Amino acid sequence: MTSSELLAAVAARELAGRHTVFAGIGLPTLAASLAHLTVAPDLEIVYESGVCGAHPSHLPETIADSVLITGAEAVLPMASLFGYVLQGGHIDVGFLGAAQIDKWGNLNSSAIGDWHRPDVRLPGSGGALEVMANAREVFVVMRRHTPRSFTEQLDFCTSPGPDRALAEGVRPLGAGVTRVITDLGVLARAGAGEELQLAAVHPGVTVDEVRAATGWDLKAADRVGTVEPPTAAELRLLREHIDPHRVYLR
């Protein structure tokens, strides 16, 4: 079992009963596809490119892959997708990635170092800022849990969680980041005013290992659970149906 298989299976279970998910390419697509086949049969997968209800014949390689278009239920102009669907409040869960995350679930995807003369210029927001502000919940999947990416102080806040928005007097629609799924375990928070806490570790990982890999003083839940490994059925679906050519299951 690879780390990708683990992350995809864990993320898929968190989608149980959800109706709409705003997915990026890679692990979020794998997770959404697996959830659709298991715990969330009603799930409609929405992409920022404008696709609603994709039924791809092949695993998509980008959020605008032609296989996401052919056979989709709807393709909307981007102004409608961002204005009506996302800002209108129709997304249950949005998946985001980031270079840095802090304890309140704020994200940096713009720059490492000073924004004006950065050490590393990152791609920027794309639609992340809007997913954070408008989806009911945000799931973050991070392949590598390190103190540099789980940081006390972001170099730059691209996509603020609700606490930063509230400090500016604005109540966003959603709860911000509620789940962070990493190679070490799962962090969770319920919404504004709460820090991310360690909710569960993967088998063989200790609480202290996760705390050491986190750049802030990570609190742990009263009872930290252990993540149930992917079942044989989940693995079979991922390997045989969803990503048979191992594009993302590396």
Add this chain to the structure above:
Amino acid sequence: MTSSELLAAVAARELAGRHTVFAGIGLPTLAASLAHLTVAPDLEIVYESGVCGAHPSHLPETIADSVLITGAEAVLPMASLFGYVLQGGHIDVGFLGAAQIDKWGNLNSSAIGDWHRPDVRLPGSGGALEVMANAREVFVVMRRHTPRSFTEQLDFCTSPGPDRALAEGVRPLGAGVTRVITDLGVLARAGAGEELQLAAVHPGVTVDEVRAATGWDLKAADRVGTVEPPTAAELRLLREHIDPHRVYLR
């Protein structure tokens, strides 16, 4: 020759060289169609229903007639039509009608009497307010030139010309009403700050008759012209090609 034929032919000539016209049903459609066949071969006829570049197989009976859709060059959502096409500044000439017009080209299509308890409730703005604010010029066609409709004081101003807008500190895109074509003649003004003046009379009509039929002290141009009656070619196009069943040429 009917009054409708006269009005349509005169209005058509005023469209010489124009590219886009926002037309209502009835005389404006006849005028735009005639212009398209004569003085404005490039003319694109736009309807508030969303149709751009209509090529109807039959004379349309409404601005949303199915014959305007089939074979059109484009059908846009109304938000695009009003937002991008009209407010965006793509309309050269808009045709409007009204129950009342004043000397500055302000229009009332909402109510006769007090708006709150009107003697006659009229249909209201529709898109007239936006045509006035955003088309480069507005042509008004009035079948009956009377002191009640050409009034010193509107009962209610639905669609203000640029002078009223400027009084509120807003400079609209267009010049407002530049031509009023009636059964007695043609009134004209160049834009903000100018009153409508009598520019031409129909053959057999005197300046005094027009002034008597106007509710304000109508000024006449230095040289009031006489409208050239429709040519045989114009009448043939109207009667044989554009409205063979005499729907509007009554």
Add this chain to the structure above:
Amino acid sequence: MGPDDPPAPIAEPRPAPARSNRDKTMSMREAVASFVRDGDTVALEGFTHLIPTAAGHEIIRQGRRGLTVVRMTADIVVDQMLAAGCVAKLVSSFVGNSSAGSLGELRRRIERADPEPLTFEEYSHHGMLCRYLAGAQRLPFYPLRSYAGSDLPAVNPALRKVTSPYPGPDGRPEQVYVVPPVNPDVTIVHAQRADRRGNTQVWGLTGVQAEAVYAARTAVVVVEELVDDDVVRSDPNRTLVPAHAVDAVVVCPRGAHPSFAQGYYDRDNAFYRAWSHISKDPARLQAWLDEWVHGTRDHAEYVARLGEQRRSELAVGEALSVPVNYGRRL
């Protein structure tokens, strides 16, 4: 609404309720019973094309009261709902029987409060469009370049101004009018076809239907026909309203009569002209309602009563779109 009345309170823009992707088909009776309650704000949209007449008739049959009706072009179906006593308030930008004449009941209500007053909130078309755009996008207001110099803001205090934070063309502060969002309790639209989950496809005039549906807390789509998933998915750009925005799908052929459905049947212009006469006389109008709405169990009976002759007069021929290739991975 008078100039001294406070503006209508702007409801908190609630997020849309979670919806399932299940089969959402139901009868018109069930849809109206489930989604339209007394006192609701109900948007009925369709600009001349695809007017949801059958839904309006079912609202009359079920005797709803105290509705606020939001509709850009308040035309025959609104006049009928007014005459049936369903409507307390109207929000609109055009109150007339197309170019065919007047709406008798509407004029009696507004001009003489006969038989009872009607609260009327007047906009222009673009103002109404912008209210739906704000509602659909969960915005507190929507700006537009109209209304300066008009008397409408004096009778409609919902029309307000905002100062732009950017300098205007002359370098000085610039003001622009704005309208508030509208978030109907339910929006009902008519369309050519949908799949069972509510992916709705429309061609010809698409009007403001998408915005009206997205602005609403719940949405009912009435369609000429239900189609297989494959038909919808063969042309995803044709989907005007995706399933996630739809709560109920009602199959109701000819449900837009006397309006039309592009490619299905044409507009009944004779009925539009007749309505000016019918609605002019309150007794005749009530008799019409008795015969055609109260006297029919559902829209199928209404259509049957129209008769074969009238239906065939509204038939249309074929003008098919040239297919496009969406492509398939080889």
Add this chain to the structure above:
Amino acid sequence: MGPDDPPAPIAEPRPAPARSNRDKTMSMREAVASFVRDGDTVALEGFTHLIPTAAGHEIIRQGRRGLTVVRMTADIVVDQMLAAGCVAKLVSSFVGNSSAGSLGELRRRIERADPEPLTFEEYSHHGMLCRYLAGAQRLPFYPLRSYAGSDLPAVNPALRKVTSPYPGPDGRPEQVYVVPPVNPDVTIVHAQRADRRGNTQVWGLTGVQAEAVYAARTAVVVVEELVDDDVVRSDPNRTLVPAHAVDAVVVCPRGAHPSFAQGYYDRDNAFYRAWSHISKDPARLQAWLDEWVHGTRDHAEYVARLGEQRRSELAVGEALSVPVNYGRRL
């Protein structure tokens, strides 16, 4: 752009110039020579799909300088234009090589001012969309529910706030962020087909192309194929951009490579992956430009150089839309 710089002056929203409905077809060379001038603000749009690569290459061939490029997803074609020295300023919401890696030249310009500084104005996707929406609608600003709590307003003074004139959910005044309009001197988009007058049809992802064209003072549409008027008119809802908004139509098959055109050819994912390596090394990047852009006379030569094998790898099969009936009066 730094926090202390004044915001870019907001140009007076001029009305679009009068355009003729004549035949607007011309060569890419002629279109770029006529509509793209040194120092212009040039919007190139197409979200992953239908990227106007060939137009970017012709801008490079003609040696334009000092451009402000506006593009939501600044990707390979922007990296190439940067490397060719065409661009002084970039306005964007995503600066990366899709999910395939980095843009070498862009990172050198921003991280090390190597070989020269790049002015960068950063937005989110919705912020860029709203700038086009304001530009297309001649609005002084456009509101959106993002940016509160973000560091972006601190580095981009064009992001400002407006107080809504309606009470917020809690009854108190509510603030909302706004963006200014963008009105490019020219917008260039790629599309599947158009008629000679510029009625442009697009399917699959339609992105922000309509808004970008309407926001522009002039617009160039590059198409895979020119079609007869009848093809366009058989399906008027498919027209994304009507003729009145278009100044030039350029026929340029495979003009979006390495991007794709739904139903015509697929995305060249291998080239996307290769670009991260090519662009990492300035010398290799310049050699690539010499061979593929400066070393080709036009896009037809570029396509010929791709070779039959590569073109056939990108071929797609058939998945036709089910035609709809627009109806014909009987």
